[in-house]
Every structure is written in structure tokens, then in C-alpha cells.
Amino acid sequence: MKTLNIASIPGDGVGKEIMPEAIRVLEKVAQVHGGLQFKFEEFPYSCDYYLKHGAMMPEDGMDRLSQFDSVFLGAVGDASKVPDHISLWGLLLKIRQEFQQEINIRPAKLLKGINSKLSNPKDFDIIVVRENSEGEYSSIGGRIFHDDNEIAIQNNVFSKRATKQAMNIAFDLASKRKGLVTSATKSNGIFHAMPFWDEIFDEIASKHPNIKSESKHIDALAAYFITHPHELDVVVGSNLFGDILSDVGAAIMGSIGIAPSANLNLNGKYPSMFEPVHGSAPDIVGKGIANPIGQIWTAKMLLEFNGEANIAEHLLKVIEAVTADGFMTPDLGGKYKMTEVTDEIIKRLDK
Numbered sequence: 001m002k003t004l005n006i007a008s009i010p011g012d013g014v015g016k017e018i019m020p021e022a023i024r025v026l027e028k029v030a031q032v033h034g035g036l037q038f039k040f041e042e043f044p045y046s047c048d049y050y051l052k053h054g055a056m057m058p059e060d061g062m063d064r065l066s067q068f069d070s071v072f073l074g075a076v077g078d079a080s081k082v083p084d085h086i087s088l089w090g091l092l093l094k095i096r097q098e099f100q101q102e103i104n105i106r107p108a109k110l111l112k113g114i115n116s117k118l119s120n121p122k123d124f125d126i127i128v129v130r131e132n133s134e135g136e137y138s139s140i141g142g143r144i145f146h147d148d149n150e151i152a153i154q155n156n157v158f159s160k161r162a163t164k165q166a167m168n169i170a171f172d173l174a175s176k177r178k179g180l181v182t183s184a185t186k187s188n189g190i191f192h193a194m195p196f197w198d199e200i201f202d203e204i205a206s207k208h209p210n211i212k213s214e215s216k217h218i219d220a221l222a223a224y225f226i227t228h229p230h231e232l233d234v235v236v237g238s239n240l241f242g243d244i245l246s247d248v249g250a251a252i253m254g255s256i257g258i259a260p261s262a263n264l265n266l267n268g269k270y271p272s273m274f275e276p277v278h279g280s281a282p283d284i285v286g287k288g289i290a291n292p293i294g295q296i297w298t299a300k301m302l303l304e305f306n307g308e309a310n311i312a313e314h315l316l317k318v319i320e321a322v323t324a325d326g327f328m329t330p331d332l333g334g335k336y337k338m339t340e341v342t343d344e345i346i347k348r349l350d351k
């Protein structure tokens with residue numbers, strides 16, 4: 001019997017609602033699999049935890065999480081309790097950076113039965129590879145002076161190593177898919193970092209002559225996601241560009257409530273972390289209508305990256321069968337509750 005030890009962090013808002021749903025699904029997956037079991041330990045790290053303890057997690061929090069095979073996270077952020085930059089840097093970004101989860105894989109594809117926010121989408125299947133550890137997400141800088149003289153300086157950090165790594169992963173993925181890598185740039189406006197990014201991209205591209213490659217400015221690329229999603233394959237972007245593009249990707253999938261993501265540690269020193277693309281959705285908390293599919297599709301990625309690709313594929317097929325038959329929450333235009341969608345997925349996992 002293979003055991004996967006999973007640290008679950010429901011976090012804030014709908015994170016607390018969808019996490020139990022995905023765990024129900026994973027327990028069922030284990031039962032159907034026969035040779036797999038999960039041991040979950042839940043950690044209450046969240047904005048509520050911050051209000052009680054003055055920090056998003058205790059001092060030994062990272063040590064404790066490091067003992068697990070993977071971290072499974074819901075969503076972080078409740079601006080009514082803690083400013084967003086404090087909660088994100090104290091938990092989500094802290095885990096990404098300290099566990100060296102330098103790559104964030106964010107698929108965007110159309111499932112059967114789901115109406116995209118596009119009026120006439122062709123079949124698209126995109127993977128956004130987001131550099132996940134540096135770039136625009138840096139705490140280097142500061143604020144000086146007061147009143148109207150106040151100045152804020154924010155430094156971006158681009159290392160050749162992490163940039164190459166993200167691009168190499170993108171080319172590897174493309175070699176197993178349609179064979180196209182698109183780089184998100186802004187080298188017309190961002191004077192130092194983006195020409196550097198483009199040079200590295202050209203260098204990596206020249207080492208992959210069998211893979212097509214192209215650079216598009218982020219503004220044009222965001223529009224291209226809307227107008228030509230079916231032409232894209234793998235898209236590689238910096239931390240901020242990857243963040244924005246993955247929400248655009250989620251919108252053309254039909255809802256941000258279904259988009260999954262995997263924050264990957266590649267050196268094996270720390271666990272990877274799996275969490276949906278969306279946040280804590282404060283506007284729908286407590287209504288029972290949060291879409292559980294983002295968290296459940298994320299569970300599929302957790303299975304895949306823990307060596308269980310077959311059952312992971314089965315799970316995604318089941319999710320798609322459920323959407324194809326119209327079992328959807330209101331964000332997708334459906335009339336079903338969160339738990340009803342989950343129940344339907346669990347029911348069909350047996351078949």
C-alpha cells in the first residue's frame with residue numbers, strides 16, 4: 001500500500017468550503033485505486049490564525065510542512081481581517097519561495113459541457129508555465145518621505161538560472177504537446193529585465209530547433225488569449241505575467257472556479273504545493289455555491305505529480321463527464337450546489 005502524507009491548508013473564505021470536498025474525492029480515488037491511501041493533516045494557517053497569533057503560521061510552521069509529501073492548499077486572503085500583502089507574503093508566497101517551488105504549472109483547457117466566456121471558442125488546450133519565485137514578486141524596495149512627497153520603490157529580480165529553468169520546462173512540455181512555446185514579454189517598455197528575458201528565450205529556443213517559438217508582448221498576448229486561444233500551446237511568463245494570463249485562461253475556460261495549479265519544487269528538497277488558481281472569493285462565501293472543480297482538478301495534479309498519472313487521468317475524465325451532463329455551479333451557469341457537484345463526481349469514480 002502506497003501512502004501519501006498530505007498537509008492540507010484550507011486557508012480563508014471558500015478555501016475552507018472546497019477543501020473538504022476535494023478530500024472527499026481523494027478518499028474515494030484511494031478506494032477505487034486499491035493500492036493507495038492518504039494521510040491528511042490539516043493546518044489552520046489563515047487570516048483567522050493571524051488575528052489570534054499575530055502571524056499567518058507559527059515559527060516552526062515551515063518545518064512541520066516540510067515533513068509531508070505535498071501541501072494541498074485552498075486559498076489565502078481575507079482583506080477584512082488582514083491586508084492582502086501581509087497574508088499572501090506570510091503564507092502562500094512564503095511557502096512558494098522557501099520551499100523553492102520555482103515553477104507554477106497552470107493548465108487552461110475547455111471541458112465538455114462548459115460554456116466558455118468566449119462566444120465561439122474553438123477547442124483550446126493551453127499550459128501557462130509561470131516563473132514562481134522571483135520577477136515582479138520581490139520584497140526588495142521601500143517607501144520614503146511623507147505626504148505628497150512619498151516615494152515607493154519596488155525592484156524586480158530576474159535571475160538567469162530561474163528564467164532558463166522556466167523556459168526549459170516550457171520547451172520540454174511543448175515537445176510532448178503541439179510543439180509551440182509562446183513567451184510573454186514586455187521588452188518595449190520594461191527596459192532591463194524584459195530584453196534580458198527575451199535574450200534568454202532566444203538562446204533556449206535555438207537549442208530546440210524542432211519546437212516552434214514566438215515572443216508576444218503581454219498586452220497583445222492577453223488579447224490573443226481571447227481571440228486565438230486554440231493557436232496557443234505552452235506559454236511561459238514571469239511571475240506577474242503568468243499570474244495575469246492564468247486568470248485570463250481561467251475566464252476562457254468558463255470560470256476561475258475550475259482552474260487548477262501546481263507549484264513545483266524541482267530539486268526534491270521540499271514538498272510541492274497544489275492549489276487552485278482562484279482566491280478566497282469573499283463575495284460567495286457561506287452560500288454553498290463555490291465551484292469545487294478547481295480544487296478537485298488540483299487534486300488531479302497532486303496525484304499526477306505524486307506518480308499516479310493513470311488514476312489522475314481517470315479523475316479528470318470523470319470531472320468532464322459531470323460537466324458534460326450539466327452538473328455545474330452558478331459561476332458556470334448551472335443550478336447545482338457545491339456538494340451536489342462533488343457528490344456526482346464521487347458517484348462516477350466507481351464506474
Ligand SMILES: NC(=O)c1ccc[n+]([C@@H]2O[C@H](COP(=O)([O-])OP(=O)(O)OC[C@H]3O[C@@H](n4cnc5c(N)ncnc54)[C@H](O)[C@@H]3O)[C@@H](O)[C@H]2O)c1
Binds near residue numbers: 018077084275289
Ligand atoms: N492563490 C490564492 O490563494 C489566491 C489567489 C487569488 C486571490 N487570492 C486572495 O483572495 C482574495 C479575493 O481575491 P479576488 O477577489 O481578487 O479573487 P478570487 O479568485 O477570490 O475571486 C474572483 C472572482 O471569482 C469568483 N470565484 C473564485 N473562486 C470561485 C469558485 N471556486 N467558485 C465560484 N466562483 C469563484 C469570486 O466569487 C469572484 O467573483 C484576496 O484576499 C486575494 O489576495 C488568493
Ligand SMILES: O=C(O)C[C@@H](O)C(=O)O
Binds near residue numbers: 088243277
Ligand atoms: O500569486 C499570486 O499573486 C496570488 C494569486 O493571485 C495566485 O494566482 O496564486
Ligand SMILES: [K+]
Binds near residue numbers: 073277278
Ligand atoms: K488558491
Ligand SMILES: [Mn+2]
Binds near residue numbers: 243244247277
Ligand atoms: Mn492570481
